[in-house]
Amino acid sequence: VSTTTTREPLDAVFGALADPTRRDLLRAVITAGSLTTNELAEGRDMTRQAVVKHLGVLVDAGLLTSWRDGRETRYEATRRGLVPVNRWLSEADAAWERRLDRLRRQVDARRT
Amino acid sequence: MSAPETTDRIERSIELDADADEIWPLLIEPDGLADWLGDEVELDVRPGGSGHLIDDRGTRRDVLVTAVEPARRLAWHWWSEGDELSSVEITLVPTDAGTKVTVVELSATTAVLRAPRGLTGPTMSASAGRVLAGVVA
Numbered sequence: 385v386s387t388t389t390t391r392e393p394l395d396a397v398f399g400a401l402a403d404p405t406r407r408d409l410l411r412a413v414i415t416a417g418s419l420t421t422n423e424l425a426e427g428r429d430m431t432r433q434a435v436v437k438h439l440g441v442l443v444d445a446g447l448l449t450s451w452r453d454g455r456e457t458r459y460e461a462t463r464r465g466l467v468p469v470n471r472w473l474s475e476a477d478a479a480w481e482r483r484l485d486r487l488r489r490q491v492d493a494r495r496t
Numbered sequence: 497m498s499a500p501e502t503t504d505r506i507e508r509s510i511e512l513d514a515d516a517d518e519i520w521p522l523l524i525e526p527d528g529l530a531d532w533l534g535d536e537v538e539l540d541v542r543p544g545g546s547g548h549l550i551d552d553r554g555t556r557r558d559v560l561v562t563a564v565e566p567a568r569r570l571a572w573h574w575w576s577e578g579d580e581l582s583s584v585e586i587t588l589v590p591t592d593a594g595t596k597v598t599v600v601e602l603s604a605t606t607a608v609l610r611a612p613r614g615l616t617g618p619t620m621s622a623s624a625g626r627v628l629a630g631v632v633a
Contacts, residue, residue, distance in 0.1 A: 397581050398573060473506065473603075476582065480508045480599050482552065486532035487597065490522055491514045 400445035405430070406438050410447055413459050420456040509598040516567040516588040516595045523570050523586060541570070549574075 400406055413419050425435040439459060442448040448459045512519060522528035524541040529549070534557075539547030545561040555576050563571035563585070571585040582603045589596045 398583070476601055476603070477506050477508070479551065479553075480506060480601065483533055484508060484510045484597065484599065486552075487519075487522060488510055488512060490528075490531045491512050491519055494518070494522075495514060 396445040397447065400441045400447055403438070403441075406442055409435070409438055410442055410461065413448060414461045418458050418460040420453060420458050422456060424459065505603075506601040507598065509596055511591060511593055511596050513594040516590060519588060519595055519597065520567045524564065 401410075409424055412424060416423075421432070421436060421439065424439065425432040428435060439448065439450070439457075443450055443459075446462055449462050450457050450459045452458075522532065526537045526539055526541075526547075529539065529541075530537040534549035534551045536550040537547070539545065539549065539559055539561070541561055541564060543561060543564055546559060548556060548558050550556045557574040557576045559572050559574045561570075561572045562583075563569060567588060569585065569587050571583070573581065573583050575581045582601050584602075585600045587598045587600075589598070
């Protein structure tokens with residue numbers, strides 16, 4: 385079982401998610417819970433090798449974790465790959481309201 | 497197969513009664529940033545510069561600056577301890593009254609989950625199990 389606790393450079397995650405194939409692979413894994421390389425390569429318009437390469441990028445970015453499952457490699461989304469949606473939206477929006485309020489007060493304070 | 501990346505997007509604007517040149521130092525100087533963006537800021541504000549900040553709720557974020565255009569635009573990626581990675585862009589646009597400050601924050605990881613393929617609706621939760629239940633249902 386590989387570990388996913390290391391904090392990769394932020395750009396690795398953005399880079400990993402910038403590619404539509406990798407987003408699709410991550411979605412497929414999240415939807416299924418876990419999938420093997422063969423299951424992920426099935427029906428795709430690319431070589432198995434290309435799929436493996438994409439999966440490697442997702443693992444390196446800490447979005448997927450993988451382990452040996454018999455003769456196959458199996459993938460599962462990490463917590464990082466399962467960030468809750470609504471909580472993020474509402475909290476981030478409220479946070480910016482507070483921050484911009486503070487910015488306004490600072491600008492006002494510096495002008496007087 | 498490509499997914500829209502604008503789903504998990506937050507946008508907020510305010511109009512400030514000051515020129516962009518007056519506001520800019522608050523965006524690039526750690527002491528200035530500590531007055532509004534976070535309570536504790538250690539950040540090297542230049543493209544590729546990094547650091548961290550702790551906000552008013554005690555959340556620590558690692559920050560990577562991606563764009564610095566003096567008095568116009570500042571952008572960074574940041575990542576909280578809760579592993580919530582997002583990208584922020586602040587733009588300053590002169591107006592008759594002063595400057596319009598616009599913030600856009602885009603969540604990288606949630607954009608994936610909210611993409612097409614039937615993954616619609618507010619079904620996600622903090623628990624992976626419930627997330628999967630929502631997706632599969």
